[in-house]
Each structure stands twice: as structure tokens, then as C-alpha cells.
Amino acid sequence: MTAASKPVAAARSRWSDFAFEALVRVAGFSSVLFVVLIFLFLLREGVPAFFEVPLQNLFGTRWYPTFDQFGTMPLILGSLLVTFTAIVISLPLGVATAVFVREVAPGWAREILKPLIEVLAGIPSVVLGFFGMTVLAPTIRQGLGMPTGLTAFTGAVLLAYMALPTIISVAEDALDAVPKSYRDASLAMGATHWQTIWRVVVPAARSGILTAVMLGLGRAIGETMAVMMVTGNAARMPTTLDSVFRPARTMTATIAAEMGEVAQGSTHYHVLFGIGILLFLITFLINLAAASAILQKRRRGGLR
Amino acid sequence: MRVAFGRLALILWAIAVLFSVAGCGRSRSAAAEAAGSEAARTIQNTGSDTLVNLALAWAEHYMQAYPDMNISVTGGGSGTGIAALINGTVDIANASRAMKKEEIDAAKKNGIDPKEHTVARDAIAVVVHPSNPVQGLTIPQLADIYTGKITNWKDLGGADLPIVLLSRESNSGTYVYFLENVVRQGVKSAVMFSPDTLLMPSSEGISNEVRQNPNAIGYDGLGYVTSDQKVLPVAKDSASPHVLPSAATVNDGTYPISRPLYMYTAGEPQGEVKTYLDWIIGPEGQALVPTLGFVPLQK
Numbered sequence: 001m002t003a004a005s006k007p008v009a010a011a012r013s014r015w016s017d018f019a020f021e022a023l024v025r026v027a028g029f030s031s032v033l034f035v036v037l038i039f040l041f042l043l044r045e046g047v048p049a050f051f052e053v054p055l056q057n058l059f060g061t062r063w064y065p066t067f068d069q070f071g072t073m074p075l076i077l078g079s080l081l082v083t084f085t086a087i088v089i090s091l092p093l094g095v096a097t098a099v100f101v102r103e104v105a106p107g108w109a110r111e112i113l114k115p116l117i118e119v120l121a122g123i124p125s126v127v128l129g130f131f132g133m134t135v136l137a138p139t140i141r142q143g144l145g146m147p148t149g150l151t152a153f154t155g156a157v158l159l160a161y162m163a164l165p166t167i168i169s170v171a172e173d174a175l176d177a178v179p180k181s182y183r184d185a186s187l188a189m190g191a192t193h194w195q196t197i198w199r200v201v202v203p204a205a206r207s208g209i210l211t212a213v214m215l216g217l218g219r220a221i222g223e224t225m226a227v228m229m230v231t232g233n234a235a236r237m238p239t240t241l242d243s244v245f246r247p248a249r250t251m252t253a254t255i256a257a258e259m260g261e262v263a264q265g266s267t268h269y270h271v272l273f274g275i276g277i278l279l280f281l282i283t284f285l286i287n288l289a290a291a292s293a294i295l296q297k298r299r300r301g302g303l304r
Numbered sequence: 305m306r307v308a309f310g311r312l313a314l315i316l317w318a319i320a321v322l323f324s325v326a327g328c329g330r331s332r333s334a335a336a337e338a339a340g341s342e343a344a345r346t347i348q349n350t351g352s353d354t355l356v357n358l359a360l361a362w363a364e365h366y367m368q369a370y371p372d373m374n375i376s377v378t379g380g381g382s383g384t385g386i387a388a389l390i391n392g393t394v395d396i397a398n399a400s401r402a403m404k405k406e407e408i409d410a411a412k413k414n415g416i417d418p419k420e421h422t423v424a425r426d427a428i429a430v431v432v433h434p435s436n437p438v439q440g441l442t443i444p445q446l447a448d449i450y451t452g453k454i455t456n457w458k459d460l461g462g463a464d465l466p467i468v469l470l471s472r473e474s475n476s477g478t479y480v481y482f483l484e485n486v487v488r489q490g491v492k493s494a495v496m497f498s499p500d501t502l503l504m505p506s507s508e509g510i511s512n513e514v515r516q517n518p519n520a521i522g523y524d525g526l527g528y529v530t531s532d533q534k535v536l537p538v539a540k541d542s543a544s545p546h547v548l549p550s551a552a553t554v555n556d557g558t559y560p561i562s563r564p565l566y567m568y569t570a571g572e573p574q575g576e577v578k579t580y581l582d583w584i585i586g587p588e589g590q591a592l593v594p595t596l597g598f599v600p601l602q603k
Binding site for chain 1: 380381383384387390407410465466467468473474475480494496497499500501502503504505509512513516517519520
């Protein structure tokens, strides 16, 4: 009995091993394949834009696509303006929260805060956009005395809020990875708790925090819905100093607002995909920078 | 434990994929069968967001009167509806603007000869915050406002406040109409909206900002104006009287910014589609028009 069932069991486990390995392999390869296919599709639809529209027009300053003026400069600068303002807001907040959660908060507070931060990441962006439109924008208009509350700054505040969970959890992991011996050594040298955090733990986790910022940046620049609802979508060049407090139009909002309408195969259609390519390149560069930061960290074993 | 869970998830995922593939196959064949027997009784209707509520009301009442008819109405913008007509995927395209020459050419290239039917009229209302003291504007003043020549309400008899320009997105038929007939004052030119104009993705975006921002000025179809916004009387020029938009002033031609709303069909309408369009233009269909804030056709 036992002698007969053993080979059967072995054969079955070998068979299931094979099946699962094959499944995992298919899943792994298919996701790579999909990314490649999507990129090829993006290229096929977007590259004609760079031939159909003179580059001077394409990188000009006037975006009136229904009248053949395809200046993408206000959109690119609008996206960068909103995204970097968002990072300026969320970086100190995020790192401070991570330091608090990991280093300062008592155990019970940490138990409450960590799941709460994860819930934050789950709020649909359209809900945040609605909140921004009805509550945040009027508050910003009245509080800062602006002509309108639908500004790049309003979008940046919402984006900062959306990038926070990413920044906090990745930065917290980075702080977590700093060896205990560092803290012990610092404290043994007579440093205070605060000095240990600020001079030893945070610098040691520096590259991890940089990764957190890069990932938050990638999250922010691709965000569409909330931004479209609160930035006012005016394609103006952000050349003056007060541009942060003026309306702006981002690349993502432009694609989302216009793609539904455009005639397939028209120049406008190709230009929208061309903007998609530019956006893809920007996020790719950001991810590359994040990856190289991680690599550097590994090479140095997470230490400074 | 974690490995076992991973396997379980993988199995569930594989099952889900198999089922969804099988499900797709089945629903597609079911749809094909349904199309075979009921194609003549289903009307696909898509396009203008301005018209979508009216088109829905027509469809609902029509289906109540003729229960064997099935009319599906979707929005998406005038251009979306026209593109669908060009691609031959809809029976009726709703549009708040006339088809452009390029669009008609594209349709003809696909063997489709679009026919235009005026189904209602719409007044474009100019709206401001209820606290705004301005009593009325002329079309040339509106043009100066929207091109950025006038940037402060005090130049128009209002308070010393900056003007915030609100417009619909450039895919909207309302945008194109306002640009051609107000910003360009009906003259062909390269004049554009000021780059500072805020493009709102929806009517709700405009009414929300007008409601709470004393600096704002916006425009939208009269049917979309809520009672907490102030509708400004508009004059054709400084010599004409200022007129508030209404069914009466649109039909007697005294309100200067009104436009026809269209339905387009591929070729002369036939069978069910023709019956439906005749019903819309007839007294029963037109009786629904004013309930949604539009202007019925004059008989």
C-alpha cells in the first residue's frame, strides 16, 4: 500500500510543480509582454505627431488643439510645476511622519497610525478631487486672496496628500533598515534621542528616503482626475513668480479631457499620444533615478 | 503558510481568468443572437452632453409609449457622437453644433451621407455670482472679457475685482459656438480665448465655481443653469436692449446667443429611426423640451 502510493504522490507533486512553475512563468512573461506592447502602441500612435506638426509648433506656447495650435510647453511646465510643488509640500511632512511613526511614537500609537496611513492610500482620487473642488479651492481663494481657488497650488496640495502614503511607508522602511547598533553607538556616545535621529538615523536612511521621494514623484506626475478637477486647466505659461497660485493645465488632464472627443487618426489624436510618450519618458527617468538610488544603497549595504 | 497562500491565490486567479474568458465568449454569442432578432427595434443614440438629458427624456417617454422599442442614449460630447456616426456605430448622433466640413468629408469617405435634423433650440446663458452688481453685458464686451482685454469688473460697472474666466472644455460644442459667435463676434478670425481662461471639464465644474466665486464669469446652456447663479441679460451691441434668455426671447430672436441643437442620421432616416425622429419633432416630443430648460421648435 505505502510502497505503491509513494511514487504516485511523488509524481503528482512533480506534476503540480511543473504546472505552477509554468503558470508563474506565463504570468511573469505576460506582464513584461504587456508593458512592451503598450509601449509599442504608444509609439505607433504618438510618433506621427512629431512628423505631422512642426517642432516649433509642438513645443510652442499656445495650446489650442481644435485650431491646430499644439504648443505642449504650457502643459509640460504645468505638470512639472504642480508635481514639484507637491513634492516640496509632501517631502518634509512625509519624512517627519515616518520619523515620528518609526522613532518617536509609542507602540500603541504606531499600531493605529500605520493602518491609517494605508487607508489614506486607498481614497479614490476622484473623491479627493471633489473635496478639493468644493472645500479646498474656496478656502485657498479666501485664505490667500486669490482671484480663483482653482490653481496649481490647490492641485499640488491634493497631490501631496496622495503621495504622502507612498513617501511615509517607503521612508519608514528605510528608517527601519538602519541597524540598531547605529542607534546604540550614538546613544552610548552621549547623543540625545533627537540628535541620534537627526544626525545618525535619518542620514543613514538617506538613499531610502530619496527612493521614497522618487516614487511619490512618479505617483504625483501621473495623477489625473483630482488634478483635472482643481487646477482650472488653463494652458498658460507659468513664467511669472506667482504662477503657483494661478491656474495650470497638466499633461494628464489634457489627455483625459480631450481624448474622448478627438477624431481617431487626426493630428490632434497623435499629439495627445505624443504627450503620452513625453509623460512616459518623464516617469521612466524618475523611476530610473529611483532604481539607481536603490542600487547605490545596496552597494553600500544601506550605510553611509 | 505564505507559500500555500500564494498557490491558493494563483489557482483562484487562474480559475478567474478561465471563467472570464469563457464568459466573454458566451456573452458575445448571446449578443449576436439578440442582434439578429431585435436589431430593427434598437436605436443607438449618442453624442452631445448638452443634449443628453433631453435625449434621455425623449427615449424614456418614447419607450413608455412603444414598449417594444429599445433606445440607448449616451453622452460624451458632440464630436464623440459625430465620430461614432462616421464610423457607423450609431443610428442617431446628437450634436450641439453643426458638423464641420472635414467631418462630412470623412463620413462620405466611409459611404455615409449625414443628414441634419434640428430637434430643439438652446440659449447660452452668461452667468456670474449672485452678488455681482453688473446689470448686463453686450457681445463686444463679452468678447473683450474672454480675450483678456478687460480684466477687472470695475471697467464694466462692477466692484474692483479681477475677472476669472470660465469656459467649457474645447471638446464641447458649446465652446465652439461661444468662440465663433461671441469671442469672434461671428467674424472669421484667429482670435482665441485668453490663455488664462479656466477650462472646466463639466457643467457642474462651471456652476460650482460661479456659485462660490464672486470674481467668476461663465457660460453654459440655459438648461444647466441653477437658480443660485445670476443670469446676465445680454445685448447684441451697445445700441440694442439687454435681454434675458428664455423660450420667448430665443424664438422671437431678441436674445442674441442661441443655437439649434441637432440630431444626425446616416442618410435619410428609415423605418424605426424615422418614426422616432418624427415623434421628437412632433408635438409630443417638443412638449418635453421646455421641462429641461431648452426652447421648443416653433411651429
